[in-house]
Amino acid sequence: MNMNKGLAACTMLAMMACNTTDQKKEGATDQTVIGAPEVKIENGQMPPEVLWAFGRVGNVSVSPDGKQIAYTVTYYSIPENRGNADLYVMDADGTNKKQLTRTAASESAVAWKPDGKAIAYLREGKLWNIAPDGSAEKQVSDIEQSIEGFLYAPAGDKILLVIPTKIEKCMNGDLYEDLDKAKAYVYDDLMYRHWDTWKDGSYNHLYLGDVKGDKVKTVEDIMPGEPFDSPVKPFGGTEQIAWSPDGSVIVYTCKKLSGRDYAFQTNSNLYAYTLADKQTRLLTPDMPGYDQNPQFSPDGKTLLWSSMRRGGYEADKERMMMMEWPNGQMVDVSDSLDASPSSLQWTPDGKTIYLTAPIKEAYQIFAFDVASRSFRQLTDGNQDYQHVALAGNKLIATRTTLVDPAEIYSVDPTTGKGTDLSQVNKDLLSKLNLPTFEKRFVTTTDNKQMVTWVVYPPKFDASKKYPILLMCTGGPQGVLSPSFSYRWSYMLMAAQGYVVVVPARRGTSGSGQEWADAISKHHGTQDEQDLLAAVDEICKEPWADKDHVGAMGASYGGFSIFHLAGTHKGRFKAFLAHCGIFNSEFMYPTTEEMFFDEWENGGAPWDKDNKVAQNTYSHSPHLMVKNWNTPIMIVHGEQDFRVPYSQGMAAFNTARMLGVESRLLIFPTENHWVLSPQNAILWQREFFKWFDKYLKNGDKPKEAEKPKA
Template sequence: MKLKSFFMVMATTGLILSCTPTEQKSDVDSKNLGEAIGKSKIKVENGIMTPEVLYSFGRIGSVEVSPDKSRVLYQVTYVDIKENKTNTELFVINTDGSDKKQLTVTNARESNPQWISNGKKIAFLSNESGSSQIWVMNPDGSGMKRITDVEEGIDGFIFSPDNKKVLFIKSVKSLETVKERYPDLPKASGRIVDDLMYKHWDSWVEQIPHVFLADVSDDKLTNIVDLLQDEPYEAPMLPFGGIEQLAWSPDGKTIAYTSRKKTGKEYALSTNSDIYFYDVESGKTTNMTEGMMGYDVNPQFSPDGTKLAWQSMERDGYESDKNRLFVMDLATGEKNYVTEHFDYNTDAFVWNTDNKTIYLVACVEAKTQLFSADIQSKEITPITKGKHDYATVALGNGKLIAKRHSMSQPDEIYAVELSNGQATEISFENKHILDQLTFGETEERWIKTTDGKEMLTWVVYPPNFDSTKSYPALLYCQGGPQNTVSQFWSYRWNLQLMAANGYIVVAPNRRGVPGFGQEWNEQISGDYGGQNMKDYLSAIDALAEEPFVDETRLGCTGASYGGFSVYWLAGNHEKRFKAFLSHAGIFNLEAQYLETEEMWFANWDMGGPYWDKTNATAQKTYATSPHRFVDRWDTPIMITHGEYDYRILASQGMMAFNAAQLRGIPSRMLIFPDENHWISKPQNGILFQREFFRWFDQWLKP
């Protein structure tokens, strides 16, 4: 895209803001509770999980601790399967779990809640006016008032420490449209593409997020400034970056934001993002991580404002590099690699009030725990232990407040004692459903691989498991590829739901997942059809030897890279499996190289383009593409895919299905015309689960 065209478009992009205080919502207590999608009242039969039960859980989102550390503000999303809709509401609770109160009861979506005015007010996003805008209310839910009217809505926001200014995220046009170029063709639907990264995950890149700064007074915004005015760059970064990529300094004079200041082909080939400082008074922008070549994201100022912490990857083009914790002394510019001697990723973190300690979230051996990091000594000390995953961390009064889940429980909020790691659940959002369910045991097994290493494999047993009986088993193949099979809870790949349908689930942490050191994580790059596939077979072979596993009724499933694994194993399993199911999987690696969007991913993991005949790694990769083994397919296979998936195009699934049909292999395809790489709509999710079990039951159950 030409920069001149971008600047012209930017100059015409306007913000429409309210000039007077806007309408108020009535207090929450006067709302008709029956009108809003809320907590499910489902009754569970026989204690067994079903897809309908799975979609009845409340899903806890963002969690914010009040300035005095006494209360927790959080959001919960509910699902209405019949209406095929979701709804998000806001709650507040004391950090000891008492005095829980629902603050909103509407079918508008309230989200992104934050404490402002030193805890005297709450700000949040709501789409009640037709687009996502900032609202404020009292801590008891009364006095709701909209304070913005930004054209096309706001995607996230954060108030300055003194509440006199606000940062907000809004999408701006990044391309001249056909209608603008050719006004006489108002009904033309074509897109004109001149450069790479024209699509991303599930959308065409026609808008990008920018950060805006505004003054707040009398419940309205004035003096609005685009921090990236006339810059064709994202901040925060697509597709997953949000408000966590922005930060205010404690004195409100500096804004830190994350951006990868590249466009087109350069953007598609590089992961080199940086942390930028914006001086509020002068408007000057400074790159604080110049020369650090990988992802640098998620800045946080220390409470005294003297230091900056952030997450950093080292190598450009490697999106699964070690996620390191760095701290910079802002007076000297000295950078300190805090987790240098800790061989695991930093997944999330928060400063302690002493300005010397950082509490972080890290996955170690497929359990995600809370740790304490001394930024001077670089000593990393575990705080928690157990069979679970912590997902977030925030600072309470002498405690940590964190979301936690496991394979047997969706996210709930816990208060964690710093002295001994003792965790106490305080939210109990889903207790009324969990109390009705019987889950199977989740066993941690260490299995020897073909090269003599030990591999942690989760084995999930059916509820009321009887070791004297023989069960069918499913091998679960992880996506990513570099995602740990931790104690995760999923609304699509829920291992307890699989177990509830009478299957023993085998979930290996094969080569190429974090949580077991960098060597284990990095082995998979350039070796897609190699050691990790042997690891999968080692795991299923070990379980097939058990008397309670029927080795004649083994299935295999997975999504994304897991879907690739299914396709690969379908041609290389030596008749171990009796049925396969692949979702959003890569079938033809040569086609995938030119169909995908983030080229850094394809270059790093595949080794490079298939036409580079001098590149041994690339040639090895493409020689082991699943489509090259279709002549060996001999087992029923089901394929599912979403047509909005621009990471792995639906054509990959269609090719695999067509190949199976032409070879006479029993096969089925489930295509979602309105889903992306995931399945997000409630009824589509239920449909997926029903077809998943209909397929495996057909081939693996008598």
């Protein structure tokens, strides 16, 4: 969008607003409105900048009557190194699309009010409402604190707000008022940092408020003084909270543990808060795994939620649990499905629950019949469906593939046929020469059938030779679905002339729970053989340039890269590891969610009598560096607290001391991911510069120099 036109549109919207005070607040920012950017495309070729020209669809919400869909689209400005999301609405059949907001701030957490007369959303920590026709936009919260999430009661007369609340003193200003320029944290227990944030004594709390007219009034903390988060950090949202249909009870997810207990357990629970007496009770005692995402049936007689059976294991199957409300027996109703159901959605009559679940490493839509407790798969194919909602007799979901960014689809529950409604990126995609992809099944060394995605360059010609890139997926668990990625963009890699091989090696979660469980305490063993089986199979193809094969991976995939560097025996010409685990022994005491390494490794590295743990640590990549002789690039974010950046530094330093060709790319402001536009483009340029050098340009690795004495 032309910047001047964008500013004019923003001014026009402000003039249409009813509240002049809100107009002043909206216009107070000195940032520009970001719309769809212009991107230069020559001969259909796809440079990295195209990834930042796509509109990113999110925050999909269907109106209570099922006739309209509200959603956000985020666009990015590379020069400004930021993006903003604006609010849109369309009819449930994809017609009558309308942009409702044009602001330099982002609209998020979009949800229809229960009466369907307005759409609610957050902007700069405040709650706003707007009519579906774009009129009557107004700020409806006046509280001083920043709001992180909200959930209206079914009748619309009350609301829950998620507000960060200071509970503990652990920062310099809290401890010594005269040292206002000091920068320090003081801790006495574990879990002092999480994901990319140091603990500052604030926790997500739920506040109950009254809604008078449009305004939110009289908010009260329903977790006063508790040093716990709801929703659970770092990624929990309002899907972890539910109102009973009569508005008398709030069920919320919380992990009421601290310090060492929090670090070594996954035990989140469900709690019920009764508005009448302000009492809270535990609903899920003696259930040591994750319990989360509660939902009431439409008649309020049944509570549905997701639950993992095994404590300490974050990749266990997510069971669909039901309980007759309020004190009935808890029952797993998903035993017949060897997959983790998610995005659960009741039908109004309470007879069916729609959901998504991964089958053969792709998320499909299912219908669960409550009476017979049986599942019926509605969709098939090489796509990913997420976030299912009802719109009349159709389902609304987001859909991606390896070469298609997220769009909003309507799905016929009878035929499974999907129709693209939003079409945000249709025009841009039409200008590109697009890669193609397929799902293959590769026979592993132990005679199993493994899903392997293969992505081919545009205008693929089987009479030519193509360099190969092997993707070593992270996790080590997680569904290796055909989702669209902006960081590990197989579409972009294939567009640069590579065939990309993506094996769902042992440990991925879309091929059944037994397959997922197989990697724990067996790192670098059968999972590595699976990776090699896939790339060896592809290298048998006449179009595969088996002399120019590279491998890449992040997180546990980085572990795989560091491990392969010591074991591959000349298969690969270049490696790239992002936020990878180099030293498993040092990873154990330096990560933050310590339950993960405790489970995956089987115990602590200093427990020499623990044969399971000692066997796991014997496969740590740092023990195999004597065999390193292949060029390797190492990327890490300094704000990565999951796999601390010292892991990347240690790997790079080791490579340099061994005389192995290597490169280090450090992002001081990024975490486990690369999220900002300019950093991401820099990462992609360095990525292709590195692999092109060894896989396309014919450069041969230099002989490793012996370290000086």
